[in-house]
Amino acid sequence: MPFTRPRTRPPGPRPGGAAATGGSPAGTRAPARTGLTWRQRLSWLDVRLSPYLYISPFFLVFLLIGIFPLAYTAYVSFFDWSLIGGQGEYVGLQNYRDVLGNPYFWKSVVNTLSIFVLSSGPQIVIALVVAALLTTYLRVPTFWRMSVLLPFVVAPAATAIIFGNVFGDRYGLINQGLDLIGLGPIQWHVDRLASHLAIASMVNWRWTGYNALILLAAMQAVPRDLYEAAEIDGAGKVRQFWSLTLPMIRPTLLFVIVTSTIGGLQIFAEPRLFDNTPAHNGGSDRQFSTVTMLVYDYGWRLRELGLASATSWLLFLMIVAFAILNFVLVRRAGRHL
């Protein structure tokens, strides 16, 4: 039985009740919503389905470029998979054994952690101080906030190049400064710890101001009257900061720490371009090579995508472990504040 309702009504607003009288007789194949015009039904569909339509591009594309690749990385990691020849034999856990048996992997892990600790620790502390300075009633606050955010517009690659020069082993500004005050030059590109310090300073330079602004926003959201109450109770500025500000901004602090962990453990451009040699190995003995650099080396130098994938997964696990660790530590620290 064909659709009995006239579908060619001129469009236009009409009261729903009037349309219902011209509706289909009971028992037609029209779905349960009898008594609705075509337009109303369309509108009902619109209300029901549009939201899914609007959010679907995000989910589809994210599935395609975010979730699927991450899962597929695990798949690739079980194969002998060449960049040129494509998928090869199934090798089980052999790629993982190879990576874990590579001394440079462990060296990269230690380097990555060392750079991460040297950058995130001071970064959070300085960001807190800068944020506290910015909460005062400054003249032209926007100017100060912008000046703090300036390094954020310098790309990691450019940062690495500039800092690589400032930390130059022979003619670098820092070593010349040290020379002026009678201290010996530091081999920033040779010495392991020194190179980590130099790379951490790039990260700190670029991200501290950004994080300070995030913390500033959180600090400004703390109700004023709490500070007034604390003042009446005789708490000084420092005490107020420790006992009031810090506990109040803890969720934001956690957010800053977790995001800097996720980003920091994947560090790549800074150490790669800090190496002045065309090899970009992270130093002659890979003294500042990181895990992501190893992913690149395996995949696009040795052209072994299986090994690159295994390394990616190991790094992924490392990041997850650290994110959880951060979370637990900050929560526990919160109880003592």
Place this chain on the structure above:
Amino acid sequence: MTRRPGFLVYGLLAAYALGSAFPLYWSILIGSSTAEVVTRQLPPLLPGGHFFDNAARVIDTVPFWKALGNSLMVSTATACSVVFFSTLAGFAFAKLRFRGREALLVFVVATMAVPTQLGVVPLFIQMARFGWTGSVWAAAVPWVVTAFGVFFMRQYLLDAVPDELVEAARVDGCSQIRVFWHVALPAAKPAAAILWLFTFMQVWTDFFWPLIVLPADNPTIQIALNQLQSGYFKDFSLILAGAFMATVPLLILFVLTGRQLVAGVMQGAVKG
């Protein structure tokens, strides 16, 4: 209780601001010297006047204009795509009711923490399969939608568009897409501008993925920097001039929109 801070606060902040600006100044300083000045015992204090010579050499050494054009194109297009899809999804999450909304939103938030950079191998395999690895658009692929964008727009639209307005528009016979177009989109403008800026900068400064996926003769600006830095003979006046040149477009953006950038960082934070 609005006491103005003392000299100590201003002094510390000024010192920090100087430190923030110094590396950029240093890149101008070295980038405008000659290779011979760079190796002198004491560094120069004022720019040297050779910047344009060095810039010309940068343009000779790497495909600078092509890289600049590529970066501009990819960053702009990606930022537009992110803003559009994020606003659409953000609007649905903020103002429309549908089954599974809360769960899906939690999923969006959770994906913000997923290090997508670790999926580069399959992404590269896909790009190679499609034959996109030579095209500069491949550099945009990981960024076309971001969970952060969706969440950011959702948070903004939650307050920016009153529910009554959406309902009134519906009662007047507006379809959902017209509500989006005529009510949500105009209200979303300030946040959309901020999201656009951040996405633009993110794509502009991205390094790992374009390094993998782009060929040497068709780079983005960051990859051109990588090439500039890869020579056997290190001429720092050349390299630092290049580093500065690669930063100029973002510096212009920063000067023009710094206020919005600051607001953006602070907004994302409070609600994030």
